[in-house]
Amino acid sequence: MSEILKAENLFVTYHDGTEALRGVSFSVQPQERVGIIGPNGAGKTSLMLAVMRGVDFRGRIVVDGVELSGRTADDVRGRCGMTFQDPDDQLFSPTLLDDVAFGPLNQGCEPHAAEAKSRQTIAAVGLEGLEGRCAHHLSGGQKRNATLATIFSMQVKLLLLDEPGANLDFRSRRRLIDLVRRRDEAVLLATHDLDMVGELCGRVMILDSGSIVADGAAGEILGDSGLLSAHGLA
Amino acid sequence: MHHSYIDSFSQGDSPIHRLDARAKLLAVIAYTVVLVSFSRYALAVLVPMTIAPLAMLWLGGVPVRFALRRVLVLSPFIAALCLFSPLYDRSAQSGFFGPWQFTVTGGWLSAGSIAAKFTLEVLAITALTCTTPFALLLEAMRKLRMPKFLVMQLGFLYRYIFLLIDEAMRIRRARDFRGARGAPLSRRLAAAGGIIGSLFVRTVERSERVYAAMCIRGYRGEPHALSRLHFRAADAIFLTAVAGYLLLCRWGYAVIAH
Numbered sequence: 001m002s003e004i005l006k007a008e009n010l011f012v013t014y015h016d017g018t019e020a021l022r023g024v025s026f027s028v029q030p031q032e033r034v035g036i037i038g039p040n041g042a043g044k045t046s047l048m049l050a051v052m053r054g055v056d057f058r059g060r061i062v063v064d065g066v067e068l069s070g071r072t073a074d075d076v077r078g079r080c081g082m083t084f085q086d087p088d089d090q091l092f093s094p095t096l097l098d099d100v101a102f103g104p105l106n107q108g109c110e111p112h113a114a115e116a117k118s119r120q121t122i123a124a125v126g127l128e129g130l131e132g133r134c135a136h137h138l139s140g141g142q143k144r145n146a147t148l149a150t151i152f153s154m155q156v157k158l159l160l161l162d163e164p165g166a167n168l169d170f171r172s173r174r175r176l177i178d179l180v181r182r183r184d185e186a187v188l189l190a191t192h193d194l195d196m197v198g199e200l201c202g203r204v205m206i207l208d209s210g211s212i213v214a215d216g217a218a219g220e221i222l223g224d225s226g227l228l229s230a231h232g233l234a
Numbered sequence: 235m236h237h238s239y240i241d242s243f244s245q246g247d248s249p250i251h252r253l254d255a256r257a258k259l260l261a262v263i264a265y266t267v268v269l270v271s272f273s274r275y276a277l278a279v280l281v282p283m284t285i286a287p288l289a290m291l292w293l294g295g296v297p298v299r300f301a302l303r304r305v306l307v308l309s310p311f312i313a314a315l316c317l318f319s320p321l322y323d324r325s326a327q328s329g330f331f332g333p334w335q336f337t338v339t340g341g342w343l344s345a346g347s348i349a350a351k352f353t354l355e356v357l358a359i360t361a362l363t364c365t366t367p368f369a370l371l372l373e374a375m376r377k378l379r380m381p382k383f384l385v386m387q388l389g390f391l392y393r394y395i396f397l398l399i400d401e402a403m404r405i406r407r408a409r410d411f412r413g414a415r416g417a418p419l420s421r422r423l424a425a426a427g428g429i430i431g432s433l434f435v436r437t438v439e440r441s442e443r444v445y446a447a448m449c450i451r452g453y454r455g456e457p458h459a460l461s462r463l464h465f466r467a468a469d470a471i472f473l474t475a476v477a478g479y480l481l482l483c484r485w486g487y488a489v490i491a492h
Contacts, residue, residue, distance in 0.1 A: 054446045074454065082450050088397055089443040094369040094389050101460050106452030111461040118460075132245070132367060136396050150451065 002065065003027040004158050004186045005051065005080075010059035012046045012210075020046035021057070022210040030157065033180075033187040035197035035218065038207035039232035044190035045085065047207065048160045051188075052082050064157055078107055081151025082160040087143035091135035096122060096146055099135065103154035114153075121153040122146075125179055141172025148179055158186045165193045194233065198222050206231055241371075243296045243364040249468075250294035250365045255374035257469035261286075261476040262362045268480045269351055269358075274344040275327050282483050283354055286476065290361035301360040305353050312352045319345040368392050373463055386457050394440070401436060405429050 005028040012021040020043045028034050036044050050057040053073040061068040063076045081103070084090045093099040100118040101111075109117065122131055125145040127138075135143060144164060151159060161180070165173050177199055180187060189201060197204055197218060204221040206214040208231045214221055221227065228234035244251070250258070265286055272279055291301055320341030327340045363371065372392075375385045409425055417425070 049446070052446075052450045054450060074452065077450055077452055084443065084447055086443070088394075089440065090447045092390065092393055092444045092447065094372060094392050095367070098369055098460060102448075102453075102458075103451040105458035105460070106454070111459070115460050115462075132369070134368075134393065136393070154451065 003062070004030045004032075004064055005188070006060075006062040007047075007051070008060040010047070010050060010057055010061065012043070012050055012055055012057045014055075019210050020055075021050065024059075024207075024210070024212055026205060026212060026215060028158070028186050028188060030186055031184055032203065033189065033201045035201035035204040036188060036190040036207055037192065037194065037197060037204060037233055042207040043210040044207055045162055046210075048082055048162050048188065048190060051158075051160060052077060052080060054082075078154070079156055080158040080160060081154050081156040083147040083151060083162060083164060085163045085166060087140075087147045088135065090147045090150060091138075091143060094134055095132050096127065096135065096138070096149075097131040099146065100149045100153045103150060107154060118149075118153050121149045124152065125149045126175065139172075140167055141169065141175065144168060144172065144176055145179065148176070152183070156185060158188065159183065161187060161189045161191075163191055164189070165191060165196050192233075194222055194228075206233070208232075241363050241366070241368045242300070243294070244367045246295050246365070248294045248365065250290055250361075252468070253365075253472055254463055254465045254469040255366045255370040256377055256463060256465065257473050258362050258366055259371065259374045259378065261473060262358050264476065264480055265358050266355060268484050269354060271484065272347075272351075274347050275340060277343060277346050277350065279483070279486070280347070280350045280354065282486065284357075286479060287354060287357035287361050290365065291357065294361060294365035296361065296364040301357050301364075304360050305356045308356055309352075312348060316345040316349050319348065370462065373459060373461070376459060377463060382457050390444075398433065398437060402429065402433055405432060 007027070008025050010021050010024040011019070013019050024043070024047060026034075036047065038044055046055060049055045051061055051063065051068070053068055053070075053076065061076075064079045066072050066075050066079070068076050091099050093102060097115070097118055100121055101114045104114040104117055105111065119131060122128060125148055127142060127145055127149065130138065130142065135146065138146060148161075148164070159180075164176055164180070168176065173193075173196070177196060180189075180200055187200070189197065191197060201218050204214075204216065204218045205212050206221065206227070213231060214224075214227055225234050265283075269280075269283060287301075288298065291298055320339060323339065323341035323344055325340040326337055327343050328335060328337050366374075369389075372385050372389050375388070376382060406429065409429065415422075
């Protein structure tokens, strides 16, 4: 089976000289759920942004057989969906329905089809009846589910979830885990929530100072307290 | 944090709510054009112009007191203009109000006219925004061929203005909790400058993240939108009625002026 995501020798350096990624290489199989854990500033968000070409990078990224470049960025973005750490960055439209329909409309969906698909997705994430609400009127948990709806409606093959459980109460976090677990897409989950990684992911990578320092089965890595504490995770 | 939202009451279900957003927007634009077409000394003619916004507010179930509060909130913007008007225009003008005739300076008349027009306009806009969800208003603007990027920016303004206010309130609270209230004025002013700078930087950073989020979901510089508006017979009747009413107001004024 060919990989859904392949990254080779990835480097990301910001304008102020900060090296966010230093030679990262890994691959993700279709339907595989991979957790990326690491301390603050390890490069988790930069890695996700690089896959979406949200930051400049050196190296090679191939998504679903398409090599990422300036020319193919739109094509690749149609195959991946990313949620941001702060839902207010992701939910920018006047209503929830507009937000969820934004992706399908950009993918060339007819307005009535985009609306039908969006309503269906909103119902699937448990937000039925809130279609006309502005994101500012949603609770923290609802906003998180809404961010998921914005990418679920695009029918992508790879989900990049950046800290999806941040600031969620127990019930909202539980609901979010259930929503992600029901999906067929491959998932790259960046988080500090080791329990969530344990529940959702079969494989875990530890990213520290821009490099992958461990990559293996979730049970093995999460059970290694020495490894976790060496990288500020326990 | 709780705010008074731009489109409070807009989720109601009155005859005015059910009208197409385009019909209401066109009606308010036409109302505005007729309102500003009256002479700056014409006061009495503005009385019949109060009927339309008040009727829209009443039929839409929007409390007039709420609308008048909005007028009050926005009045500082117009107050200076009204206050200075009597100083600049000292020409003597004869005024009529029903059977009463009086002579005042033109400045006082134009100050009254500015205040009255401002009040009526705010009432009309409040009637529009409080009976139309903002998303539909934006869609109406798009359908009426208003510049698409202007419409998009209005959408962002609606989405993020309260977030910005929340951030400002949080920063101010954090400042106050650290004893800034008792500090000398110079230090408080410096802190206020810092807050504004911090808000500006945060806003720029957020705009970059929002733009990245848009691009990631396929945005290529061409805004697309859902289509939820339906122009029905009731909308055509409403527009015709408004046009008739405005023509009557304007024609009535022309007769009085001559």
